[in-house]
Amino acid sequence: MPERRPAGRRGSAARPAPSATTPPATTPPATTPPVTVRRATPDDLEVVLAMRLALLRAHAGNVVYGRLRADAPERARRLFAEQLASPHEATWLAVDAAGGALGILRCMEGRGSPLLDPPRYGYVASVWVAPEARRTGILHLLMAAAEAWTRERGLDELRLHAAADNATATAAWQAMGFTVAEQLFVRRLPAD
Numbered sequence: 001m002p003e004r005r006p007a008g009r010r011g012s013a014a015r016p017a018p019s020a021t022t023p024p025a026t027t028p029p030a031t032t033p034p035v036t037v038r039r040a041t042p043d044d045l046e047v048v049l050a051m052r053l054a055l056l057r058a059h060a061g062n063v064v065y066g067r068l069r070a071d072a073p074e075r076a077r078r079l080f081a082e083q084l085a086s087p088h089e090a091t092w093l094a095v096d097a098a099g100g101a102l103g104i105l106r107c108m109e110g111r112g113s114p115l116l117d118p119p120r121y122g123y124v125a126s127v128w129v130a131p132e133a134r135r136t137g138i139l140h141l142l143m144a145a146a147e148a149w150t151r152e153r154g155l156d157e158l159r160l161h162a163a164a165d166n167a168t169a170t171a172a173w174q175a176m177g178f179t180v181a182e183q184l185f186v187r188r189l190p191a192d
Contacts (some may be wrong), residue, residue, distance in 0.1 A: 034097050035096060035102060035136070035137075035141065036094070036095055037092050037093070037094050037095075037141045037145045038095060039090055039091070039092055039093075039145075040091040040092060040093050040104070041084065042081065042084050042085060044084070044091075044093060044101075045077070045080060045081055045084065047093065047101045047104075048080050048084065048104065049073070049076055049077055049080055051101060051103075051104040051130075052076065052080065052126055053072065053073060054128060055104075055127075055128035056068055056072070058128070059163055059165075059166070061165065062165055062166075063165075063186050064163075064184075064186055065163060083106065086108075088108060088109045089106065089107060089108035089109065089125070090106070090107055090108075090146075090149050091104065091106045091107075092104070092105050092106075092107075092142055092145045092146070094129070094141055094142055101130075102130050102133040102138055103127075103128060103129035103130060103138040103139070103141075103142055104126070104127070104142070105126070105127045105145065105146055106124070106125045106127075107123065107125065107145075107146040107149055107158075108122075108125050109121075109122065109123070109153060110159060118155070118156065118157055120153075120155055121155055121156075121157040121158065121159055122146060122147075122149070122150030122153070122155050122158045122159070123158070123159050123160065124143075124146055124158060124159070124160035127139065127142065129142075139172065139176075140176075146158065159181075160173065160178065161184075164183070164184070
């Protein structure tokens with residue numbers, strides 16, 4: 001699903017659901033070798049921009065994410081450059097042997113309500129795997145990087161948002177152990 005950040009910011013993820021023949025979530029599917037996951041740097045801005053805009057465009061029919069601004073690429077370039085430099089988040093790229101990007105995942109530190117535990121958690125803010133690379137284990141590799149990064153910060157929970165109209169993403173996240181915890185309702189107000 002497209003960007004939906006915690007506490008009113010936009011963030012996160014989409015990938016087709018595993019098929020009936022896909023191994024269970026505890027056994028990630030084999031990747032097409034060699035695929036590696038590396039942390040994105042500011043030098044990767046153009047790749048990050050292309051992949052994250054592809055994620056947003058994939059949700060053109062969604063009631064929230066389908067309203068992509070005409071100037072989104074220019075805004076995204078500045079925003080993503082700031083995110084790549086932030087010490088409170090990380091973006092990973094899954095790359096093939098030639099260095100071509102096959103998938104992307106952005107994770108950040110989220111802040112919980114002062115009345116609830118945990119006070120901080122890892123938040124998967126956006127995920128996209130190139131259509132031709134789906135169902136090859138890339139999502140599992142990216143999530144392993146996010147989990148390790150989250151644990152390094154002493155956090156023991158990951159959260160994400162998925163578009164309600166993306167049943168395949170919902171199934172994929174549930175297969176990876178995520179539980180639906182809330183729903184977002186949207187109602188456009190009629191013009192006066």
